[in-house]
Amino acid sequence: MRLLISLCLLTITTSSLIAQENPPTEDDYYPLAAFTLPEGEVLEIGAIQPIPDGRLAVGTRRGEIWMVENAWSTDVGKAKLTRFAHGMHEILGLAWKEGWLYVTHRPDVSRIRDTDKDGKADEFEVVNDDWGISGDYHEYAFGSKFDKDGNIWVTLCLTGSFSSKVPYRGWCVRVTPDGKMIPTCSGIRSPGGMGFNAKGDVFYTDNQGPWNGTCSLKWLKPGSFQGHPGGFEWFKMTDAIGEKPTEPESGSRIMAEAKKITEFEPPVILFPYKKMGQSASGIACDTTNGKFGPFKNQMFVGDQTYSTIMRCYLEEIEGHYQGACFPFRSGIGSGTLGVEMTESGAMFVGGTNRGWGSRGNKPFSLDRITWNGKVPFEILEMKARPDGFELVFTEEIDPATVGNLDSYKLQTYTYIFQSSYGSPEVDHTFPKITSAKVGADKKSVILTIDGLQEGHVHELMSAGVRSKAGLPLLHNEAYYTLNYIPK
């Protein structure tokens, strides 16, 4: 008997040793394949759209649209790219409807098609161009897919970081199926991407700068103010979303202002600067019903500087979205820009680092991320509770480590909400985790916490947590933006 116990102990020790020596990597679950792009061409991909005929359209910053055949082929080497159109101006949105490719680029939303079927677009029809451009490179226009009413949502970057020289810079507008433009939200600074969640609500990413202490994912609730008053002037041109909100007070905190300014919708998720990334970009949602792995209905957000894809778990508290972000996949060839989830569960990622450096050292790239069927040990969900958080894991856990308070490290902080550029982390607190109660399903834990901080990012490191198989979390960092504490 004693011998048996010793043997068991030995076995456990050995397996955990192995696990520690060779911890699995992202490649073991979500392999990344890089497309070879046509020799001599430059495809800085800002937007991606699958076409019903089985091709994949990609739009570039140089204003071209290329069609990728065999984009889903197991061997990316079989992909064939041909140019479908050129002459657009920084394409940052593509959508498909009834034979038309809808293109959001700097001057307008256009729709284009190939009427004579020679493989090249020949009709370029302006759908709407009711916004201004002043000639500043910063005035980008990011476009969404169609919402359930057939609208394309467009976020219009400010003229630079601070001001709005021409109409609707710093706004989100909707372009309706009949080509009308409806001003929808104010307060935009510098978008990096747009996307829907599984429910069909519209989100965009905004970037660190004035009134944005760090990059974030924001919910474009119609009528809302997103935080940067630079574009307030254009309230004089429209009554689509009512009166101009109160100017926020510089040097304050996001939630302090959200309480004063009713229109101000606080960022859903703050991506801590230099921890999660530096330039939040494209957005995709896993609506593949399991083809992309365990993260059903979760959102994925790119970071251009870090050449990564981050994962976001969102929940609704008091009528607002909020939630946590986790690292998901690194190693994008260039700086992540366009991100597209396709029905088959293949995620396509376009990259560029022109003008803004990236960890991915290629000047531009097209990558494809797929799930290989193996489930990584990850925090699937991080749910806020009135007195703590519940973590749900993708795999059965080891109750000893998950129930051990020493497996976790928690701190909170926020950012200064201010008119000058960015912010350091401020107002740090170190709340105490008082208990870690493992769920009966052995796939979750409830952390009771003394001192949750409303309005703070809760940075939880779960380095000690192990799966039943003895594996550490593939990513043990989680950052929950606790705008509202559930009651």
Next chain:
Amino acid sequence: MRILFALAFAFCTYSLHSDAMAAHPQLPAFERFYANDEAKEIDAGLYLLGELNCVKCHQADKQPGLTLRSAPVLTDVGSRIDRQHIEKFIADPQTVKPGTLMPNLFAGLSDAEKEQKVTALTHFLTNTGSFQPTPASGPFVNKGRNLFHQVGCVACHGSQKKEAKPLATSVPLGKLDEKYSINALTDFLRDPHKHRPSGRMPNLNLKNEEARDIANYLLKDVIAPANILYQAFEGSWQELPDFGTMTPKSSGKSAGFDLTVAGKRNNFGIRFIGYLHIEKAGRYNFRLGSDDGSWLLIDGEKIVDVDGIHPHSTKTGSVELTAGVHEVIVDYFQGGGEWTLAADYEGPGVKRRSLAADLTPTKKKIVVKADGDTFTLDEQLVAEGRQIFASVGCANCHDLKIDNQNIKSTFAAKKLAELKPEGGCQAAGSMKGVPHFSLNETQSKVINTALSQLNSAETPTGEQAVFRTMATFNCYACHARNDIGGVEREREADFVGTIPEMGDEGRIPPALTGAGDKLNDSWLQHILNNGANDRPYMLTRMPKFGANHVKTLLTAFPELDRKTLSPRAKFDQPDYRVKAEGRAMVGEKGLSCVKCHPFGNKKSSGIQALDLQTMSTRLREDWFYRYMINPQEYRRGTRMPSAWPNGRTILPKVLDGDTNKQLSAIWMYLEDRDKAAVPLGVGGQSIVLEAKNAPIIYRNFITDLSPRGIAVGYPEEAHLAFDAEEMVVRSIWHGSFIDAAKHWVGRGQGNQNPLGDHLVKLPTGQPFAVLDSLDVSWPTDKARDAGYSFLGYELNKAGRPTFLYAFASVTVADYSTPVPNKGDTSFSRTLTVTADGKAPENFYLRVATGNIEKRADGLYVLDKILELKVPSDAITRSSNGKQELLLPVIFTDNKAELKVEYVW
């Protein structure tokens, strides 16, 4: 007695020895050109009479070409120059600064008499300001050493490197570290003419920090008195800690804010404590600058705060101070990298001065000197000194203003014409009451020769006058002219450039042979007035001499050198086409001038020689033509090749292969300077878009269009740019289409010019309008404000776009197609207007605005460039001072078609 004898003997020996070695006024031109040339004896003497300023005491009715040299201005000299130096220098100028032009005024006096006068003068001069030496700062010294040896100081003063030998043809610097403070020398280097109005020391156009660095280098050996208490700490901080609660690693006295007292380069902190003595109560301003953080406390109150990690940054603060002693604390810390700390202050009766220099280590007011010297000003001696300054001749040469009034001289000497060849100032020995110049034998001789020939001597003219000026101002140190002068072999290695592959051309200043032929009058004046930096690769700078000093050159160069031999060619083509040919020749597909010459801020692909945009600003057209054919004749050893060897072109197909026409075309193109279209092949990366088989559409920010520009490049090499904000074809051009690099490299800010030639601008603003009568002027509202909307475009089989837009009830399809001609491609444009409902009446298309002529053949010509073929019902009218060419839009079945042909 024996001792006395021994002393006397020693003195004699010394004198003899000193006579043989003869420290004498040292003037580069004298040593280089006059001392050994007997033929120039008279001229040499006249030159010395000017340089030694003889006529300031010896009036001269006739001054045959003396170039007078005004002595340094001594106003406020006490604030610039160390008292001890003043004293020593006056007592024996030639020993303290061998080579000086300053005479010994008291040479013939007894020691006691001399000491009394020197002391009084010193008191007087010292009283004109207050002076404190400051120690040099290590990092600045190194930068200053490099600058001193690069920007041109060595051309006159010689290399100061250890291994360098002093040259007789150098201007001696003396012991600057005993003379100046860093602030005073920095100010002097920034504007030498202020205190040395003779212009012999030119202004090198140094930036503030450059002057500071050179001053630090030249004063690197200053021994400053330890006048401030310090406490040094070690540690790594982001912000200043509270040194008051910490135990210092070391403490002691420091000479000024000397950061080396901590004995470390990184991660240290210092608290400096000193006392400031304020005479007049009032508001004082303090300036504090540091890298990294520092703050300044006065009597415990924080006045300036430059805390934190940062490069050198400066802030100011002010405080009300009572008369009396105030405690000053400056706390400083250094993280890594460069380290600096500087503070100054100003207030009632105190002009901006170094704070460190005025602090004392105790509350007692003492003047601290490095060698323990103490000095108290004596009012009576000051008054006496002032009187001596006027009576012994100082005031004859030196301006010195007290209360804005120059001190007037009471000293008079014989007239120049009455001087005898022996004795006096230039005598070998010393005479009581006579200034002694320590001239050497040759100098004496030539002065005497000149004096004896004074009546017959002529003011030099022509080339001789040029020689005298260039010698006087030592232009020859850098420039040769007609094989005279130029960089001396011993100094040659100190002339350096940034592009070694340019050889001597890149480092040795150009010869001035033929300068008046080459440079135009205004540029010559500009260079002499302001200096020049047209050769950025050459580190030696052309300094500013001031045209009043060297005005002889302004007239003499053109008179002596200028030739008029090469007229501009006559052309049948209009100028814009000639310039396009010039541009093509300059570019990489022509003569490739741009391989070596940048164009404005656009770099050439090889070395960065002189900027092409400056050519027509600097050069004479006539000279340019001759130079281009034979560069070697005008600039020996140049690497500039000729494309017209023996006058024959290597481009026989361009402009009839006519050399004169080709050169004229290049010049006419260059005359447009920064307005000229950029030639092909400059500016680093280019992404030239070239339509090979089908048109290229390029939507971006294009010059002269709204940001909604759509440029179309056609394979036929005629291109257009449509403005989707104004709904007009705004620009048309020939040749190359566009360079996308501005927008496709980096973030893409800014407008891009068309890359090609023959650019014609067509009217912007609404293309169509209803005019109730032809007296109504064209509406000025922007097209979109007037209700126009852009609908997009369609591409036909050939890939050519038809632009579509709507206005009120009409829709317009605007299609242009290139039409090959026997010359350049032209455009045929068709505008199809369709009305929905009732067609508008009195509806017009505006085809062109500007200078419009109707030719006999029925064609209209815009601005003498563009021929417009329009239907016969076209109308020209004058509106708002400009001519307009309008086409009435006549609808048939709600449809109208308008055709315009553009030939240029």
